[in-house]
Amino acid sequence: MTDRPLQPVPEAYRRSPLRSWLRLALDTRRASREGPAALAARQRARLRAIVAHARANSPFYRGRWAGLPDVVRLDELPPVAKPDLMARFDEWVTDPRVRLWDVEAFISDPARVGELFAGEFSAWTTSGTTGQPGVFVHDRVARGVYDALMVTRTHALAEGAFLRALGRGLRIATVVATGGHHVSTSLVNLNRRRFPALARRIRTFSVLTPLPRLVAELNAFDPAILIGYPTALHLLAQEAGRGHLRVRPALVVVGGEVLTAQARGAIEGALGAHLVDLYATGEFPGIAFSCRFGRLHANSDWVILEPVGTDYSPTPLDQPSHTVLLTNLANRVQPIVRYDLGDSLTVSSAQCACGSPFPLIEVGGRKGDVLRFPGADGREVAVLPLALGMVVEKTPGVRRFQAYQTGDGELRVRIEPDEASDRDATWARVADRVDAFLASQGIVGVGLVHEAALPARNPRSQKFQAVWDARARPAALGTQTGAPS
């Protein structure tokens, strides 16, 4: 048992940030050495504090939790979902300086990526698995917790991969969604501003860059650490296998999508690097990290994950859930308590050979298929689901979309325009942007088909998927054209 689980106290953090951060880092290290009972004690104490804070400062939660006893169990709190929270954003947050109107203006300005909103908060946007955009704001203490977890719990440090990267000049390449306030880009740019000496060694590469050019640019930069989405790095690994990509990073970090065993094998094999997998979302950018056996352990001292079914009843261990309820125990400015994340999760009853006391999890969902079209030069060109998603989602007027490939020359797209936008005009903009994007990748002659149906969940699995190859899985939700359920 711990004496008093460390709480995130904003006042102390403001007074002496370094000392407070070191205490956080020590606590995260200590939690790794103590057993499950100490982890549970931390969860309970931190949950009490977050619930009390939300009750006192968030009109949204105060309303939702009216009538509940002062001391509540987690399972007594009603689950919440992104559409409700986003619709009542200003009542959800606990700081009057944070208003949706202002935060949206902030995150729509690419020049301000990496800046702090109101001089204090990280803010970013993410669509996650549900395909609906969310805006997330994290306070200083929460950022301290995410940093502490990263510094104390990724095995790359323990195993010397980071030191090897240091020896190789510590050039860091991130292959990400650039030009917007996404989690990864925001964090990278924030660190650039905080550590100017590091800034010259970090370079971001857009996932939208045509593959041959991306390969050439990475070869020239020769990174010691390579960070990106698994689908993007898998493609790069194949380029390394063909002898085109010649980088030899000491460390590869992947996140933002599910890492399949096949992608892991290909990346590790072709790049010869130590690989760290992060399960990170806009709601909590450090939910779980992979251990030296490549398995994901949840950081359960700072995040509570409850795998649940369609009716929010608990899913037993070792079974994949319908969705997962996430509770962020670190962030007070925008309390996330029993939040429907949309990912399917399996919590394992097994102990991992690495000896970590943190629960072993496996994540499903968050997958998109890589689409493949014939290129102008006769070679096949791969299109990342995430890159296509960025192109469509960033089109003014688009709230949600889905796209699926039905043949070498056909891509079908569904869009849901926002209230202010006309469907036909929005579609015309989408079609222009997708055509231009495909042409930039060397793909020509693909017919875009505008489907009248709105984006919909898979009627069988009830999962939402944004991009898929209907040739590979005709039954997925391929040709379903029904109304969203």
Ligand SMILES: [Zn+2]
């Ligand atoms: Zn392990």
